Amino acid sequence: MVQTGGRPLTRAALAGQRRALEDGRTVTRKELSASAREAAKALGLRPALRLVLSELVAAWGEQDWSRLIVWPSNEYLVSRTGLSERAVRYALRDLVGLEIITPKDSANGKRYAIRSRDGTILDAFGFDLTPLYARRGDWALAIQARAEARERRRRAFDLVTMHRRAVAEALQALTRRHPDTTVADLVAAQGALEASTPERRGAGDPDLVLDAWSELRRMVEDRFYAAGCDGNTCPHVETEKGSPTEAWSKDSSGIAETPRRIEQPEMAPTPALVVEACPVVRDLVSGDIREEHEILDAGRRVRASIGAHPSAWAEACAVLGPYEAAVLVLIVAQAHDDDVRTGQNRIRNPGGYFRRLVRLAGEGRYQTGTELLAMRRRRLS
Secondary structure: OOOOOOOOOOHHHHHHHOOOOOOOOOOOHHHHHHHHHHHHHHHOOOHHHHHHHHHHHHOOOOOOOOOOEEOOOHHHHHHHHOOOHHHHHHHHHHHHHOOOOEEEOOOOOOOEEEEOOOOOEEEEEEEEOHHHHHOHHHHHHHHHHHHHHHHHHHHHHHHHHHHHHHHHHHHHHHHHHOOOOOOHHHHHHHHHHHHHOOOOOOOOOOHHHHHHHHHHHHHHHHHHHHHOHHHOOOOOOOOOOOOOOOOOOOOOOOOOOOOOOOOOOOOOOOHHHHHHHOHHHHHOOOOOOOOHHHHHHHHHHHHHHOOOOHHHHHHHHHHHOHHHHHHHHHHHHHHHHHHHHHOOOOOOOHHHHHHHHHHHHHOOOOOHHHHHHHHHHHHHO
């Protein structure tokens, strides 16, 4: 085969030859550069292709031709881009395959211009940039499609993150509040989805796991709902017997006395009575308070704010039980709040006052239900 420098015929090359400019259209180098930048964004061209395309555009001399022909040699492109000759040849091949440029080969495969005696360029052989400019509408549509795809991907990742967080919180709540409920299958499904979920900065598609995370979230929340008597009123079984760890107060010796267990009254104070007698609980729990576990959670949070030591909390749980211990915390918090608001300042150490009430309750000399009724009566009057 004679080495004439020719290249094999391709469909992309023929497609490029069939693209043409509008009649009488004159293209400037600035307009051609803008089309090159849009093509690079639309097709996501790698850096080598961007460099070679930029140098081809820079070689355009703004001639009044119907085709945008440039004829830089490979040596010139190598010197301008800093790429190797092989990289330049591969970049030119890929640009032809993407229908950005199309070759116009001479008889011997060389790139050159044909000039008249006065130096006017009559014709040239090299690369035709007409497809780059003629397809500027395609570049705009492709850029818009890529932007919409990025936005869809971002929203899908946001939804996946929301479902993952909801699943983790629901499993934690299910394990804490209903330890007898089986969650091994849900934990296994969560682990499998965590392993197959792509990273936000990676190239994976979040839509592949979005439905799976949504279904797992529904399953976990349904099981939590079923474990809580399907939303029906039922006595809450408190499973957290411990207390939060924090530094001991300087006024406490840190040694808890052996609590004395007394017989509890048959009926514990209802959440409605606690809310009526201690309005301070509304600042801690959003929405309506109807369940005992909401009072219990509020009591745990307020316990540290009134300065009650963990040993006092443990003693109260042993003497009164966790729920009535939380009610007693709210009683002390409300009494201290009323004391400060009226300016009487009778309760200077709420934590010590709480410990004293716990011991009075252990001796049978203090009842939380009776105190709540008295507080509600005073508040109504």
